[in-house]
Amino acid sequence: MAKQNLTKTIPLNEPLEIGGKEVAELTMRRCLVRDRLEAQKAAGPDATPAEVEVTLFGLLCDVPSEELLDMPDGDYELLMEAYRFLKKSPRQAGKKTEA
Template sequence: MARTRTVALSEPIEVGGKALAEVVVRRSTVGDEEDAMQQAVQLKRGQNPVTVEMCLLSRVTRLPYDAIRSLHGADYAAIREALGELNGPVPGGPENPTPETDGTPENV
């Protein structure tokens, strides 16, 4: 399974005085998810799912949060899609079944 994916941007963004025309996205870890939530909380936007996602994308692309904010919608969507594909289920891999016990929605 691929660990990174390169996304070509429709319009370059400026990061650290350099124009970037493409971005490398890597698979995320649970730690990335936790760190993204913490960053969103520090920004006083922990309840905003878009902010949490932007913080996660910042981590997996190594782009500053403000650079993520400056992306056009199509480029943001392409990075998001790349991350989804990288983190997607492993073909033929096991599923995590939800046990049917008292109190689960299936048995209420």
């Protein structure tokens, strides 16, 4: 069975400035086990679970995790919802890709 590259686009309530550009939405891809390991390594040995999570979300959205630190909590909650959605199996999610 072929791998399915699931993604979810998250419209932000407040745009972020990323790399000098205003970004109104982020696209998160489905997490792989290697992403979890990479996020833990990148966050550092003394990182809290929250710091690892921010690092992971930056990785999954292909943005520097530092840029997510100034995100309003409500928009961060949208990232958390997208992560939970993508964590479900394709059968549970009901769709191959959501944009």
